[in-house]
Amino acid sequence: MQKTLIKDILAATEPAGSVTVCGWIRTRRDGKGVTFLELNDGSCLTNLQCVVDAGTPALEGLGDNGTGAAIRVEGRVVPSPGKGQAWEVQARAITVFGSADPEKYPLQKKRHSDEFLRTIAHLRVRTNKYSAAFRIRSQAAYAIHSFFRSQGFYEVHCPVLTGSDCEGAGEMFRVTTLPPGERDLSKDFFNRECRLTVSGQLEAEALAMGLGRVYSFGPTFRAENSNTPRHAAEFIMVEPEMAFADLSDLMDLAENLVHSVTDSILTTSAEDINLFDRFVEKGLVDRLRIIASEPFARITYAEAIEILKASGKEFTYPVSYGVDLQTEHERYLAEEHFGRATIVTDYPKNIKAFYMRNNDDGETVAAMDVLVPRIGELIGGSQREERLDLLEHRIMELGQQLSEYDWYLDLRRFGTNPHAGFGLGFERLIMMLTGIANIRDVLPFPRTPGNLDF
Ligand code: 4AD
Ligand code: MG
Numbered sequence: 321m322q323k324t325l326i327k328d329i330l331a332a333t334e335p336a337g338s339v340t341v342c343g344w345i346r347t348r349r350d351g352k353g354v355t356f357l358e359l360n361d362g363s364c365l366t367n368l369q370c371v372v373d374a375g376t377p378a379l380e381g382l383g384d385n386g387t388g389a390a391i392r393v394e395g396r397v398v399p400s401p402g403k404g405q406a407w408e409v410q411a412r413a414i415t416v417f418g419s420a421d422p423e424k425y426p427l428q429k430k431r432h433s434d435e436f437l438r439t440i441a442h443l444r445v446r447t448n449k450y451s452a453a454f455r456i457r458s459q460a461a462y463a464i465h466s467f468f469r470s471q472g473f474y475e476v477h478c479p480v481l482t483g484s485d486c487e488g489a490g491e492m493f494r495v496t497t498l499p500p501g502e503r504d505l506s507k508d509f510f511n512r513e514c515r516l517t518v519s520g521q522l523e524a525e526a527l528a529m530g531l532g533r534v535y536s537f538g539p540t541f542r543a544e545n546s547n548t549p550r551h552a553a554e555f556i557m558v559e560p561e562m563a564f565a566d567l568s569d570l571m572d573l574a575e576n577l578v579h580s581v582t583d584s585i586l587t588t589s590a591e592d593i594n595l596f597d598r599f600v601e602k603g604l605v606d607r608l609r610i611i612a613s614e615p616f617a618r619i620t621y622a623e624a625i626e627i628l629k630a631s632g633k634e635f636t637y638p639v640s641y642g643v644d645l646q647t648e649h650e651r652y653l654a655e656e657h658f659g660r661a662t663i664v665t666d667y668p669k670n671i672k673a674f675y676m677r678n679n680d681d682g683e684t685v686a687a688m689d690v691l692v693p694r695i696g697e698l699i700g701g702s703q704r705e706e707r708l709d710l711l712e713h714r715i716m717e718l719g720q721q722l723s724e725y726d727w728y729l730d731l732r733r734f735g736t737n738p739h740a741g742f743g744l745g746f747e748r749l750i751m752m753l754t755g756i757a758n759i760r761d762v763l764p765f766p767r768t769p770g771n772l773d774f
Contacts, residue, residue, distance in 0.1 A: 323392070327364035335397040335407055341368060342393075342417075344446060348386040355379060357386065357411075359393065362445075365452055365591050369400060369408040381416040387428055388420030388446070434761055441765055441774045449599070452592035453762055456585060457750050463584040464537065464558055464746075467577055473533040473560060478520030480539060483512060484724065486519040487673050491544040493553075516541035519743055520559050521675075522728055525704060528561040528739060529731055535560040537746075545769050549758040550647065550695065552747060554767040561741030567677075567686040567703040570740040571663050574690050574699050575616045577744070578661060582612040585753050593753070601755025607693065608753065610660055616690065617658040620666045624649075627657055644671040645689075650696035661698075662691045674714050676702040677738075688742065692752050701742020708732040 324339045343361030350356075353374045358367035370393045372379055382389055392415040400408035422428060426440055427447060437444040444450040465475070485492055492515040498508050505512055520536040527534045540557045560573060586593060586608055597604040619627070628639040628649050637646045645664070654662045666684040669676065676685035690699035705711040711732055715725055722729065750762040760766040765774045 325363040326359065326361045326366070326368045329368060329397055329407060329409075330364065330366055330405070332397075332407070335399065338394075338396055339409065340392060340394045341370075341409065343368070343391070345382070345386045345389045345391060348382070350374075357391075357393070357414075359391070360446075360451075362451055365448060365455075365595060366405070369402065369405055370395065370411050370414075371408055372411040372414060376411060376414060378414045378416050382419060383422065385422035385428075386419075387422065388425040390417040391415060392417065434758065438760055438766075445764065448595060450761075452589075452595050453750065453754055453756060454764060456589050456592050456754055457746075457762065459585055459588050460581055460750060460753060461537070461746070463581040463588070464577070466584070467580045468533075468535050468560065471533070471573075471576075473535050474531050476524060476527045476531070476534045476536050478517065478523040478527075478536045478538060478559075480517050480541075481510075481514055482517045483510070483514060484522060484728075485515070486517070486522050488718065488720075489518065489542075489544075491542050492516060492518060493541050493543050518542055519557060521561070521741060521743065524559050524561040524741060525739065526727070526731055528563045528741070529735065532564075533560070533562050540743075547769055548647075549760075550748065550751075552759050552763055552766055552768055555759070555763070556746035558744040558746055558749075559741060561739065563739045564737055565703075565740045566738050567665060567688060567740060570701055570703065570742060571616075571618065571665070571688055574663065574688070574701070574742055574744075575661075578616075578690070578692075578698070578749075579612055581749070582608050582753065586612060596754045596756070604755045611692065611752070614660045617654075617660060617662040619653075619662065619664055621645075621664055621668065621684065622666070624653055624664050628652065631657070642668055642670070645697075647696040650689075650691040651694065654691040654696070655693040659693070661693075664689050664691060669714075672702070674718055674720070675704050675711070677705045678710055678714070686740075690742075690744075694755075694757075695748050695752050697745075698748050698752060699742050699744045701740065703738065703740040706732060706736045706738055708736065 322340055323342050326341060329336045343359040346358040346360050346367050348357055355372045357370040359370050360367045393409060393411050394413045395409040395411040397407050398410050445454055495514045496508050517540055519540055520538060524534055524536050536559045539554055541554050625639060625641050635648050665688050667687045668683060669685045672685050672687045676687050678685055686703035688701050689697050692698045712722055715722055747759050747762050756762050
């Protein structure tokens, strides 16, 4: 189907001449002898105004409303006398592909609550806010790929079906082909327990040991029953892994990645970001400029605890050395204390995963979390324990079987070296970039406890 994208028509410095455009009618307004149709094709936020003569065939096919209908408009681009747009289309002919019954089509009003729109996740992409969010999501993914490519990283694909529990947290979805009630794993597809991955890290580590610098960018699953605005059961994680690298290299990588992606979005998605600045979070653009340019604060966990204790704040979860940081603590540090992204390092080993590198103090590990205002934890990672004996010791200390980790331990038996990686929660990044406060609104079809409707 020959057609021009609305964003190309609107961005042109000269009127585009004769065009065919296809899209959905956002609003219809009838004037004297003419009808104005605001058309959106998803290519950009701004609608294209189409001016249609009252007598134009097919106009009747729209009924007296038209909102939501899919149409084609053939016409000529001319300078627009109206304010707000440089060009409009004088329609010569319109074709209605599909109408939308005004009695039934739910997106009639201009503004709807986020809660209502979650109940129509399959339609909400047709609103300004959600189309802007999902365009930004796409641009951010592209910016991440460009960043890694420019730094010599290769993208890798890690399996979704797995036999191991990377984080040791045990909050995993089981996958089986056994009929309900059947428990004999020897009859199951893999003859053993199979689960959905919580992280591609272990496999990414293996691939980094031959490719040097890799990243995976894929779905991960967590069956934690936490109904928070920051947790989803299925989400995308971006996981770089670098051979011959330590914690300091990893912090630099995280900071450069977040700088680069934020800076890129401010340019490529300016129109969409401005919508969020106006309607979702006032001051968003200024906040993003700080995230894109200011160096991240860097502190140790011990320092973080001291800052939190000295804050004079009443936290729901009291603070003392050894506790895991909660979102309220993370937000206090990034939002109020430092007012910018903050990297916390060297957590006590007891609150972190088995694979993190032991520090010489015997108490802490070379872990790193990146905390950002409004979200809390955006990134979690570490330098990995590359010493075979220490890694084996830690696995046993946690009561796990060494045999479960045999292939992973091979990475320490053959050509081991200092290496490091992290996981960035892609949805949390989109929340940071848009000011959207609930993870359910940056995922096109969110999976959260009790919610698998779409
Ligand atoms: O800190 P996490 O659990 O780290 C790992 O899984 C490491 N294996 C990653 C690595 O080193 N390669 O998760 C990483 C990030 C978190 O910082 C958070 O942004 C996001 O993933 N995340 C979630 N995002 C949405 N919903 C959830 N349930 C999430 N759990 C973690
Ligand atoms: Mg974490």
